[in-house]
Structure formats: structure tokens, C-alpha cells
Amino acid sequence: MTVxxxxxxxxxxxxxxxxxxxxxxxPFATGELSQLLRDIxxxxxxxxxxxxxxxxxxIEGSIGADNVQGERQQMLDVIADYRFTRALVIGGQxxxxxxxxxxxxxxxxxxxxxxxxxxxxxxxxxxxxxxxSVGTIxxxxxxKSEIGTPPTQKDYLQKGSEQxxxxxxxxxxxxxxxFTTGFGVNGFTYEPSLxxxxxxxxxxxxxxxxxxxxxxxxxxxxxxxxxxxxxxxxKQRELSARYIGSLVADFHRNLLKGGMYMYPxxxxxxxxxLRLLYECNSLAFIIxxxxxxxxxxxxxxxxxxxxxxxxxxxxxxxxxxMVEEVLSYxxxxxxx
Ligand code: AHM
Ligand code: MG
Numbered sequence: 330m331t332v333x334x335x336x337x338x339x340x341x342x343x344x345x346x347x348x349x350x351x352x353x354x355x356p357f358a359t360g361e362l363s364q365l366l367r368d369i370x371x372x373x374x375x376x377x378x379x380x381x382x383x384x385x386x387x388i389e390g391s392i393g394a395d396n397v398q399g400e401r402q403q404m405l406d407v408i409a410d411y412r413f414t415r416a417l418v419i420g421g422q423x424x425x426x427x428x429x430x431x432x433x434x435x436x437x438x439x440x441x442x443x444x445x446x447x448x449x450x451x452x453x454x455x456x457x458x459x460x461x462s463v464g465t466i467x468x469x470x471x472x473k474s475e476i477g478t479p480p481t482q483k484d485y486l487q488k489g490s491e492q493x494x495x496x497x498x499x500x501x502x503x504x505x506x507x508f509t510t511g512f513g514v515n516g517f518t519y520e521p522s523l524x525x526x527x528x529x530x531x532x533x534x535x536x537x538x539x540x541x542x543x544x545x546x547x548x549x550x551x552x553x554x555x556x557x558x559x560x561x562x563x564k565q566r567e568l569s570a571r572y573i574g575s576l577v578a579d580f581h582r583n584l585l586k587g588g589m590y591m592y593p594x595x596x597x598x599x600x601x602x603l604r605l606l607y608e609c610n611s612l613a614f615i616i617x618x619x620x621x622x623x624x625x626x627x628x629x630x631x632x633x634x635x636x637x638x639x640x641x642x643x644x645x646x647x648x649x650x651m652v653e654e655v656l657s658y659x660x661x662x663x664x665x
Contacts, residue, residue, distance in 0.1 A: 344370055344506065344517050344526035354512045361422045362494060362510070365444055365469060368420035370506060370526060372413045373465060373498040376450075377519060379408055380457065380500045405457055406430055409450035409465065417446055424472050425480025427606055427638045434638070436479050444493075445470045445484040447607040447638075453575030462501035464577025468611040469494040485638055489610030489631035497577050497611065507533070507581070509618040514584075533584060535621040539648035541569045541588030543579045551596035553626070555659035562658075576603065580612055580646065584619060589647030591655065593626070601625075601643035605635055609644050622652040626659050 330338075342350075348363045395402060410430040417423040417437060424442040426435040429449040448467040456463055471493055473483040496508025504519035506526050516530030542563045549557060563570070571588070573579050579590050592601045603609050613623035613630035623630040623646040633642065645652050 340520065340523075341527040341529060344528070347515070347517070347528055351510070351512070354510065361443055362469065364420060365417070365422040365446070366494065366496075366508065368416045368422070369413070369467060369496070369498075372416035373504070373506060374519070374524065375412050376405075376409050376465065376498075377500055377504045377521075379405065379412075380463065402430065403451070403454040403457060405463075406451050406454045409454075413448055413450045413465070413467075424474075425484055427485045429604060429607055429639070432639075434480060434482070434485065438479075440477050440479060443472055443476065445472045445480060447485060447611070449604065449607040452577055452608065453573075456573075456575050461573060462499060462575050462578040464500060464575065464581075465498040466577060466608055466611045467496055468492050468607060468614070482638070485606060486635045488634055489605075489613055492610060492614045492631075495611040495614040497580070497615070499577050499581050501578060501581075505529070505581070507584075507615065509615050511614075511618065514615055514619045530585075533619050535584050535616065535619045536587030536648055537620070538650040539583065539587030539589060541571050541583055541586060542591070542651070543570075543572045543583060543588060543647075544591040544593075545572055545574065546570070548593070548595040548597070552593045553659060553662060554665075555626075555662035556591065556593045556655065558662070559655045559658040576608060576612075580616075583647045584616070584621075587648050589645065589651035589655065591646075592644045594643050598641065600641040603641060603644050605630070605633060605640050605642045606638055609642055609646075612646055616646050620649065621647055622649045624652055624656055626656065 348366055352363050410428055417426055421439050422442050423437050423444050423446050424439050425445050427447045446469055450465055451463055452466055453463045470487050474481040494510045499505045505516055507516040514533040516533055517526035518529040519526050583590055592603050594601050609630050616623050625642045645655050
């Protein structure tokens with residue numbers, strides 16, 4: 330490539346332009362969902378800035394208290410929760426929020442808004458202090474409660490199959506926003522000097538079969554027998570074991586390269602560790618749109634009827650053939 334070619338190569342479609350062009354595809358397209366996605370993108374840019382300078386600005390580490398999940402809250406968890414909530418409150422398109430960091434439903438006081446958001450503002454945040462990638466995960470639903478009234482549990486006790494959009498932001502070697510509105514999956518890379526996301530991964534698809542399995546094998550002895558047998562078979566076939574311990578990063582790698590992430594039930598986490606409403610459902614919508622599969626070991630994640638806002642579920646997610654295989658091992662275990 331000549332120097333001139335290098336400097337005249339198009340950068341690509343900016344997120345705003347992409348959203349505007351695709352608005353017609355959005356369910357009930359009236360511009361509000363587009364605006365909501367822009368609000369999330371804006372908040373993510375602020376979080377990106379905070380994460381990149383965390384070591385210098387003294388905002389690493391824990392705040393010394395636990396969140397609703399009984400897990401240690403990091404300072405950046407609190408900051409991310411504040412930023413996303415504020416963006417959604419001011420943005421005006423969201424009537425309520427369920428956040429990993431907050432026990433109760435957050436009433437944004439936007440009673441006329443049509444959408445409800447579930448969010449893990451900063452997933453994998455214990456990785457921040459050691460400079461490992463973290464992420465944000467979100468889902469967007471049409472509200473079920475009546476417009477003009479405060480949000481209720483009807484709004485978040487919807488099956489994942491009712492999501493109108495879902496996405497994640499990966500704060501990694503580059504910052505990326507990946508989302509779906511039910512018409513495929515598109516990935517955007519943040520260009521910090523321009524302050525914009527640009528389309529870098531159009532129409533993302535996961536390989537039907539993969540060669541990476543991602544699981545915290547520290548829990549091996551308390552995994553269901555089927556999962557143990559499956560892991561043993563991965564080892565016999567010398568598949569690659571890759572586990573960052575940061576869900577968005579593990580998921581993103583597997584999406585790009587082909588693989589499966591698992592968080593089965595363990596002795597410590599009888600229903601798995603991950604949360605249905607703002608971790609599993611969001612990623613399940615994305616993986617299905619990319620041609621992959623997501624299950625709790627018995628049924629499709631997107632078909633689970635939630636009963637509680639912070640409920641957990643086991644998760645098997647990634648390349649279709651790998652998920653089918655672990656499911657067949659789990660079935661064999663039941664029949665044995
Ligand atoms: P968090 O929401 O409290 O950050 O927990 C979720 C994280 C995921 O990012 C990651 O995949 C998983 O917990 C790791 O758990 P473990 O340390 O048990 O392997
Ligand atoms: Mg999380």
C-alpha cells in the first residue's frame with residue numbers, strides 16, 4: 330500500500346450513520362430505539378475514558394461493599410452504573426432499568442418512554458486492576474406496562490425471545506460495540522481520536538463448529554457429570570482451552586474464532602453464576618443472530634420465563650455443534 334493509499338482508505342460507516350440508515354429495519358421504527366442505542370454508545374465512551382485512565386485517577390479497586398449479588402463492588406462498577414443510568418434517564422427513551430448493581434427496578438421517571446433496559450454496566454470488573462478486558466452487556470425490551478405509568482415487573486419478566494435489541498461493549502485492546510436488532514450482528518470499533526464508533530465487523534457469523542472451549546475448570550469436580558465428560562473429550566481431541574474470566578471478552582473471542590463458553594451449575598453456584606436478564610439473554614440473542622446457539626443445558630436460553638430480576642442460570646453458548654455436543658453429553662448423563 331502506498332502512503333497516499335494508506336491515508337485515503339475509507340474509515341468506514343460511523344455508528345450514527347449506520348443506525349440512521351437501518352432505522353427502517355427496527356421494530357416499531359420511530360427513532361426512539363435509534364436514540365436509545367446512541368445514548369448507550371455515548372455512555373460507553375465515557376466509561377472507556379475512565380477505564381483507560383483508571384490506574385492514574387485512583388478509581389481502581391473495590392469500594393469495600395458488596396452488590397445485590399453478594400459480590401465485591403469495584404469503584405468502576407459504581408461509576409459505570411451511574412453513567413449508564415444517567416444516560417438512559419436523560420435520553421428519555423427508557424421507562425425503567427434493571428441493573429446488576431441495583432437491587433430494585435430503577436424508575437427513570439420517563440413514564441411515556443416505550444423501552445425497558447436490562448444492563449450489566451461493567452462485567453468482569455475484578456479484572457480492571459490487572460489490566461484485563463472488561464465489558465458492558467445490555468438488552469432492550471418494549472415495555473409491557475401501560476405507557477404513561479411507572480415501570481413494573483411485567484417489563485422485565487419477559488422472555489429473552491422478546492428482546493428488540495441487545496449488545497455489548499468490549500473495553501479491550503480496542504473498544505468495540507457489538508449489537509443486534511434482530512437483523513444480524515454488527516460490530517463497531519471505537520476510534521478515540523475521532524470519538525466515534527465505526528463499522529468494522531459487518532454481519533458477524535460464528536463458525537458452526539469451533540475448537541475453543543472456555544470454562545473455569547477450577548469448578549470441575551462439582552460440574553454435572555455430562556460437562557465433565559464433555560471437557561474430557563475436548564482434552565482427548567486437544568481442543569484449545571481459553572478462559573479470560575471476563576464474559577464479554579471470552580464471548581467475543583469465541584464469536585470471532587469459533588468456540589463455546591460454559592458456566593455450568595457448581596456446588597458454589599447451584600444455578601450457575603451468570604444472570605439471565607443482563608448477561609445470558611443479551612448474549613443469547615446475539616449468538617443466535619450470528620448463527621450460534623445458547624442453552625441452559627435443558628432449554629434455549631431465550632425461552633426461559635424469568636421469575637426474578639437477578640436470577641441466575643447455567644449457560645452453554647457459542648458454535649452450534651459444540652453446544653449440541655455438550656447437550657448430548659448432559660442428556661446421556663440423565664439417561665444413565
Ligand atoms: P460479574 O458480573 O460479577 O463481573 O461476574 C461475571 C463474571 C463473568 O465476566 C465471568 O465470565 C465470570 O464472572 C467469571 O467467574 P469465575 O471467576 O467464577 O470463573
Ligand atoms: Mg456481570
